[in-house]
Amino acid sequence: MSRGTQNLVLLLVGLSTAVMLVKGTYLNYVKPGLLPWLAVSAAVLVTLGVVSVVRDLRSERDEHEHGHRHQPWLGWLLLIPIAMVAFVVPPALDARGATPAAVSAPQRRAFPPLPAGDAPSVSLPDVVMRAAADSTNSLAGRSITLTGFTVHHAQGVDLGRVVIVCCAADAQLARVHLTGPAATSAAEHPDDTWLRIEGQIVPGSSHADDGYVPTMTVTSVTPVDKPANTYAY
Incomplete structure (x- = not known):
């Protein structure tokens, strides 16, 4: 050259x-x-x-x-x-392009209290970390609102979000299993459908056998537009 x-x-x-x-x-x-x-x-x-x-x-x-x-x-x-x-810009990574988060046994510590309100919006990665490591059990008995995309698998449907620390090269998929009567509504949507979901995290559902993926009992499902920035940090 x-x-x-x-x-x-x-x-x-x-x-x-x-x-x-x-x-x-x-x-x-x-x-x-x-x-x-x-x-x-x-x-x-x-x-x-x-x-x-x-x-x-x-x-x-x-x-x-x-x-x-x-x-x-x-x-x-x-x-x-x-x-x-x-x-010609490639699209942001979705569930097909991100690898599931590899989580080792987390060190339990105290997390800040959840926002006030009946069902405050919380980031999906924060919920995953709280369920696995929060020594104050701040999620216990609290209704929360999560936003993410649908991820179907053999056992049902998850709500997911692609998390990056620095750039797309280190992207990982954070997920929450969905259960309860309203989870059927979420399962009716195809993969990568963006939803806003209300519900409660099942106590003790985050454990090593399932890669520290918690389970959420869903009470409300609302389709939403795909955000301009789909990543979580």
């Missing part, structure tokens, strides 16, 4: 990153907290790319003035997949 092609690749990577930041599609790859670092990286790459390309164009002009022929940039084909990243 010629130096000119390398500089164009550098510029295009920076521009592609900037486009993803403006469109918000970077959230399909990384967590929101990395936005400032991505913005700085895009600015640096674009600046270096522009400076390098301008320098190469001046050098090429000087070579032509002295009668030298510049070889064609045969590596330009490499620019096509890089450009496509900015305009």
Whole structure:
């Protein structure tokens, strides 16, 4: 690859990153907290790319003035997949693309109290962790509201959410088993249907034999629109 092609690749990577930041599609790859670092990286790459390309164009002009022929940039084909990243964005991971969370025996500790209210909204990963490790048993007897997508399996249906720590490469699937009369309504929806569910976590349902996946007795099921950012953190 010629130096000119390398500089164009550098510029295009920076521009592609900037486009993803403006469109918000970077959230399909990384967590929101990395936005400032991505913005700085895009600015640096674009600046270096522009400076390098301008320098190469001046050098090429000087070579032509002295009668030298510049070889064609045969590596330009490499620019096509890089450009496509900015305009053809893969969807965010769903249940098919994330691996089930591998949970070892958690260290029990005190969690903060749940929000006040009859059925406060709680993140699904937080519920999974509370059910497995909360020494205060904050979920006991409390109705809560969870939002996630349906995951069917041989034994029934789960409510799931893809959790990422840093980026999509470390994505894992957090799940809650659904039971009770209203769970039948959830099971009627196909995989990856987004639902808002109210109910209570069954005490003692999170254990090592089932990978610390708790069970929720469902009292209400409401279909909701797929959120713009489908990941949980």
